[in-house]
Amino acid sequence: MTKIGLTASLPEIDNRPDSVFVMHERSEKLIPFHRHTKGQLSYVEGGLAYITTENKTYVVPARHYFWIPQGLVHELRVGIFATALRSLYFYSADDHANEFYSKLGIYPASELLIQMINYTERWDERHLSNGDHNFEFLVAMKNMLPTLNKRSLPIMLPNTEHVLMQKIMKYIQDHIGQKLIIADISEHFAMSERSLSRLFQAQLHISFLQYVKTLRMITAIEMIVKTQKPIADIAFEVGYAAVASFSDTFYDFTSSRPSDLRRR
Template sequence: MGLIASLPEIDEQERSAFVMHEKSEKLIPLHTHKKGQLGYVEGGIAYINIDEKTYVVPARHYFWIPHGVPHILRIGHSGTVLRSIYFYTHDDDDDSFYGKLGIYPATELLIQMINHTECWDGTHVVDTDYNFEFLVSIKKLLPLLDTRALPIILPVSRDKRVTRIIQYLEDNIGEPISLKSVSIQFCMSERSLSRIFQTQLHISFLQYVKTLRMVKAIEMLLKTNSSVTDIAFSVGYDTIGSFSNTFYTFTHSRPSDLRRL
């Protein structure tokens, strides 16, 4: 049974942990569940849409979605394995981590523990089961890891003017992009363009461009065989050093490390 078919089953047992591992390229439509979701992305990339924001989850990273948060989940590569554990919520108040959505780099220990749960795929694990404490340990481990959520988040807008500007940025991401050049392209003042990003997307123009470049770089690293140098130039960087340092700020890893792992 796939994830979409399993959505109604996740909440059937309130105090259980539900395990689901799935390899596919698909869109899981808008949904919510009464459990918190730990999701680990293996071998590709995933996208989470929440409140007009797109969270980008590269391979070897995990995400936590608190219970009750409506979201769309898209697995963006046919070779991607999404490993999820949906956890009971009666102890969520023990740590503020469980109340925040975030994307984090996965440690080797966490990866091994999550991978081990594949043998319980598609099942509810309850407190009377022999393996329940193992899953409890995974949940308790999360707040003890690096809890600095990665800023790989692209805001979106339904405003037609904003979507045209965003499309232009995507189409020209490899070119020199500045507030001045884009404002001229759309026949508006720099101040007006800057205000649009702050009011519509709640992010500065420059920060949006930087984030978009990193998202495109992550996609190219995971989906193509292009060299790191070619990718850096393709997303608008003149030097490898500048590209690598910015990439590390966003992902806590170097471009070559992300691809190798």
């Protein structure tokens, strides 16, 4: 059977509201803004994936999974060709049973969940619903999700259409390896520190320091996945003088060490 691809399959996802639709995709793709009436569980086998909503972009590293709640408009971009995106679109009738199903979240994947998701490849591009021999397996998978991880990883950058804020964000990105303090940034853009701090909160709903830290971690994740540079070099290139400090911050964001992500 010829695979039709995730983008072409979008209309098929909601055809049977009571089913689970299985879709395993191995390609570099941009799936434009869309929504579906089912909740989406996707496992990123290798590389990176990016989820963009109206005002945020989330980064999903390899061997992590994400849940997108039903009805949420989003764009999905698979970053490099080696990435395999394994997705299951679940019926939403019982989503009210747990708040997990109502929030977008990114989580490290356990070996158990990975094996369960891989097992579903035999049903690729198929709907399974009540009465199908293997449907209870998928029901059990959905029911276990809220028990696997209690905290979604904070690997997210806010977006804005504010022109000055975009210029400031671009400046920080271009100088990510340098020492970045709010006093220097505000002086560069002829603003007071107080005004710049307020601008971050008003436009991005995040502090200056948290934005810089998050951007550094996302840049580091991309470099670890896409290059063979030593971890120490990556730490320096994203603005850390000490590898230990970089590794600790990286762990706070991803629940793994930089070397663990590299091995994956």
